Structures are given as C-alpha cells and as structure tokens.
Amino acid sequence: MPEFEHRSPSGVARADDPNDARMLAMIGNLFTAEVCTKLGVEPEPPFVIYHVSGSESLGLAVWRDGDEIVERRIVIGDAALRDQARFSVAHELVHWYASAPWDRLPHAIEEGLADYIAVHVAPEFRDERIAELDRRLASITPERREQALAVSERTWATTPREVRSDAYAVGFEIVQRFGIEGLRELCERAQREGRERVPIAWIEGSTLPPHVARP
Ligand SMILES: [Zn+2]
Structure with a gap:
C-alpha cells in the first residue's frame, strides 16, 4: 500500500510521494463535479486513487466476491502519472462514477x-x-x-x-x-x-x- 494519503472532499488518493498523493487527490476533486454532471449521477461513493510506483498499470481495479463488488480502486502507474495525470484521472473517474443507468x-x-x-x-x-x-x-x-x-x-x-x-x-x-x-x-x-x-x-x-x- 502506498505510504501517503491525501484526503479531499470528493475522495482520497495514496502515493509513495506525498506530493503525488496531494496532486492526484486535487485533480480528482477538481474533476468529480464535472464528470458527475455530465453523467447525471451523484458524486458517490468517494473516489479512491492509488499511484503504484514501478508499475505501468492504469485502470479501475475491482475486487469481487461472486457478483458482489467488495472494493474498487483507481490505479495510476508511473507513465500515466508523469505524462497525462489529468486525462487519466478524468477517464478513470468516469468508470468510477458510471453507476445506474x-x-x-x-x-x-x-x-x-x-x-x-x-x-x-x-x-x-x-x-x-x-x-x-x-x-x-x-x-x-x-x-x-x-x-x-x-x-x-x-x-x-x-x-x-x-x-x-x-x-x-x-x-x-x-x-x-x-x-x-x-x-x-x-x-x-x-x-x-x-x-x-x-x-x-x-x-x-x-x-x-x-x-x-x-x-
Ligand atoms: Zn477506461
């Protein structure tokens, strides 16, 4: 688990560097309202973003127990963090908030x-x-x-x-x-x-x- 956590009103981000955690939480917080307005959904539940250092993975990780979702996390790898953090977070927030319908x-x-x-x-x-x-x-x-x-x-x-x-x-x-x-x-x-x-x-x-x- 990344060491540092930064909380924002819309959700939380974790990273091994406190500056990265803060940046990801701030981007997520900045974009949540606009993403949810475009989708026409409530900004729930609060987002969870992890920067995983040494990894190039990017996406929404979902843990299930049968059909039930137990936990979700937006995972941002090194390249996404470095080159396109805002775009990547915005894209993953759409997956995060795209609830019914x-x-x-x-x-x-x-x-x-x-x-x-x-x-x-x-x-x-x-x-x-x-x-x-x-x-x-x-x-x-x-x-x-x-x-x-x-x-x-x-x-x-x-x-x-x-x-x-x-x-x-x-x-x-x-x-x-x-x-x-x-x-x-x-x-x-x-x-x-x-x-x-x-x-x-x-x-x-x-x-x-x-x-x-x-x-
Ligand atoms: Zn996607």
Missing part, C-alpha cells in the same frame, strides 16, 4: 464515454487523443468492430491490447454519434425493459439514433 452500457462504449468526457475536462490532451482514435477507427474491419463491441469489463484487463485499442476507437465514435444524452436514454430503456445491457443492435442496427447526436 450506465451499468447497462456495453463496455467498449463506456471506454469511449470515458475518453469523450476526459478530453472535455482535460482538453490539453484532446487533439492527440482524438487523432489517435481516428487513425485507429480508419483501420478497423467489420470483424474487428464486432469483436471490440463484445468486450466486457470483467475480461478487460486480459483482453488483447489490439482489441482494447479498437474498443476505445469504436466506443468513442459511438459516443460522438449518439451524444451522452442519447446513450443515457438507451441505458434507461434497457433498464425499463429489464435488459442487462443495451443490445448492440440498438447501436449498430439503426442508421440514426432516436435523438440527434450532439457534438
């Missing part, structure tokens, strides 16, 4: 949503990230697109890197097309109809979403 969203689209919100709240990384996603999308075949849309959060960490890269690009394109509100309405419809996930056919089957996409 967002739990119905297919995981690739949640990844796209996390990037979509992160480039808005941390715009210094926007052009680079969007260019990367556009390049990736341009190379995708229908088979790869289908495979990317089938990924799940449970197997995300062990999903091949190439498939994950595709999932970000496909997810981002879908969020651009439907808009946050349009996707939220699909999640609410899935909830009303008792579907565990928004069916991919609702996304890929229609040429136009039920609501006009917002840029």
